[in-house]
Amino acid sequence: MPVLRKYGFTIAVLALCAAMGLYLYLSSTKEAKVNLDQNLKAPNFQLTDLDGKSVSLADSNGKVRVIYFFYANCPDICPPTTFLMTQLQDKLKESGVYGKDVEFMSITFDPERDTLENMRKFADRFEIDKSAWTFLRGKSEEETKQLMKDFGLGLVKDPKTNLFTHSDMITFVDREGVVRKYVTGSIDETQNADKLVDVVDALVEE
Numbered sequence: 117m118p119v120l121r122k123y124g125f126t127i128a129v130l131a132l133c134a135a136m137g138l139y140l141y142l143s144s145t146k147e148a149k150v151n152l153d154q155n156l157k158a159p160n161f162q163l164t165d166l167d168g169k170s171v172s173l174a175d176s177n178g179k180v181r182v183i184y185f186f187y188a189n190c191p192d193i194c195p196p197t198t199f200l201m202t203q204l205q206d207k208l209k210e211s212g213v214y215g216k217d218v219e220f221m222s223i224t225f226d227p228e229r230d231t232l233e234n235m236r237k238f239a240d241r242f243e244i245d246k247s248a249w250t251f252l253r254g255k256s257e258e259e260t261k262q263l264m265k266d267f268g269l270g271l272v273k274d275p276k277t278n279l280f281t282h283s284d285m286i287t288f289v290d291r292e293g294v295v296r297k298y299v300t301g302s303i304d305e306t307q308n309a310d311k312l313v314d315v316v317d318a319l320v321e322e
Contacts (some may be wrong), residue, residue: 182287
């Protein structure tokens with residue numbers, strides 16, 4: 117009892133600190149849970165893959181889709197964002213969901229210059245496992261621009277330089293064909309593959 121009277125205040129403070137620490141830990145864990153904050157029906161499409169075959173979004177229904185719009189002549193963000201996606205690919209292969217539960221799609225919005233050969237060369241610059249990663253192109257620039265708009269993304273072309281200002285967003289579509297998350301690509305210097313894995317895991321586990 118003398119000990120309790122002597123150190124009672126200190127013990128109470130330590131107990132309060134421990135309780136606060138537990139509260140903050142649980143709160144931070146809860147906040148760290150991925151917020152799948154979008155609910156946009158993804159537009160279906162008919163595009164051409166590197167083998168010249170027609171591919172639609174509906175072909176992969178039942179799997180989570182990771183979609184990125186790019187162009188091969190991009191001087192800045194497309195290559196590093198594609199590299200970021202290869203890091204995600206490798207982590208998903210380690211966990212066994214790549215191909216089984218998840219597929220990737222890279223869609224060019226510059227089909228005039230991004231021929232199948234040029235897209236193949238772009239893809240070959242990265243360690244891409246094409247068993248579950250499809251590179252796609254449409255018939256015209258206007259078609260793909262409208263597709264991006266339907267996905268909630270923006271695209272502007274500079275007619276003088278033929279360069280594009282575009283959304284550097286990786287789009288996550290769930291098994292039912294609904295856009296559930298947009299995540300900024302390499303333009304966000306804090307972005308990393310682990311954050312993308314968290315989004316994919318949340319969708320796979322639904």
